[in-house]
Amino acid sequence: MDTRQLRAFLAVVETGGISSAAEQLGYAQSSVSDQLRTLERDLGVPVLNRTSVGTVPTEAGQRLLPYARRLLDLDGEMRRSVSGRRPLLRIGALQSLADEWLPELLTAFDHGAAGPDTADVTVTVSNRGRLMEELRAGHLDAVFTLDSGPGHDGPSAVVGHDRVVLVTAPSHPLASVHPLTLDDVRRAEFLVTEIGCIYRQCFDEFGRDVGPSLKIAMITGSLNALRRLAVNGRGAALLPRFSVQAELESGDLVILDLKEGPVPLTVEARWREDLGPAEAPLRALVELTQKFSPASWAMA
Structure with a gap:
């Protein structure tokens, strides 16, 4: 057994197939298949199961996974140490x-x-x-x-x-409302990140607190794009304060005066x-x- 066989095994597990593993490793498919056959012959048990939906580890393969990762980590550590490089x-x-x-x-x-x-x-x-x-x-x-x-x-x-803050451009209609009520917020349009992002989670929780009818003006996967959209007055946004600190200091964004806000x-x-x-x-x-x-x- 050597590290090439373990790398081939991990690549197949991670990508779900021999062809995609070969592409990831930069090998020919036949080379990856040879490495896997050698690994299974050395261990004496099959470690992968070829199915109609992809290649998955067998029960023995599942047990092999943590050891394979650990051995490859140790191989990398050894090479860096022997060559005098930092961890x-x-x-x-x-x-x-x-x-x-x-x-x-x-x-x-x-x-x-x-x-x-x-x-x-x-x-x-x-x-x-x-x-x-x-x-x-x-x-x-x-x-x-x-x-x-x-x-x-x-x-x-x-x-x-840190804490999430509700921000808009100074020119936004809500920026001049003091104090801001939940009814005011319900009339606003929001800029939000994609589902799966922590800031989208904060927005969804905020929506449950103030009511389910919050309007979404735009969804973006880029926090920088969302920030620029807010600066240009396209809507309100819930963002961590540290991510908009520069815009707050320059006056490009303002924090809305809302007492009921998301948790820190x-x-x-x-x-x-x-x-x-x-x-x-x-x-x-x-x-x-x-x-x-x-x-x-x-x-x-």
Whole structure:
């Protein structure tokens, strides 16, 4: 057994087929099939089951999965250590955190602000559900997310607090209404993110609180686009304060005076156990987050 066979096995499990696995790995299909046959011959049991809807792991294959991932992680760690390179730390983050917070944090981390424990960092940006899937699958070592959401079996730490604010352009009709009532809000048109995004979840919860008839003017998968649409007066938006802090300071956006608002957000770091050489750099990075919190977190 060697790492090529394990990589072929994992690629098939992740993509659901030999042809797509071959494309992902850059191999010929016949090469992937040969690797899988060798792996099954070495283990003495079939690890994959070819079905009409794709290729799935057998019961033995399911047991093999965590070991295969661990062995490939160890192989990568060994090669980096022997060659004198720093550990690899694979982190994931929501788009808003990646845009507004991580660049300064990771630059400081890379320049030794967290002490001698450093690492080469890769960043994956996605929605919360996808990030947690990647963490559980072992494709990410740690994720930075908003809100608590479903439970996480591994270690975690709260690194900040923020709150969702209801914002519009200063020219928006609601911007001059003080105090703002729920009836006023029900007459507004909202800019929202796609289903599956934490900010869409906040909007849906807000809608349940104020009534089911909130009007959606536009749905976008881009937080930056939503922010620009709000600046241009296209509607109201519920966004984390740190993501619109610059627009609030410049006067491009204003916070609406609404007492009944969404609950505060918790900013969390969650990570896998047994990270090996990457564990010390990760803990140093988590500690460093307290020094590089957006200014708005202090206002939450």
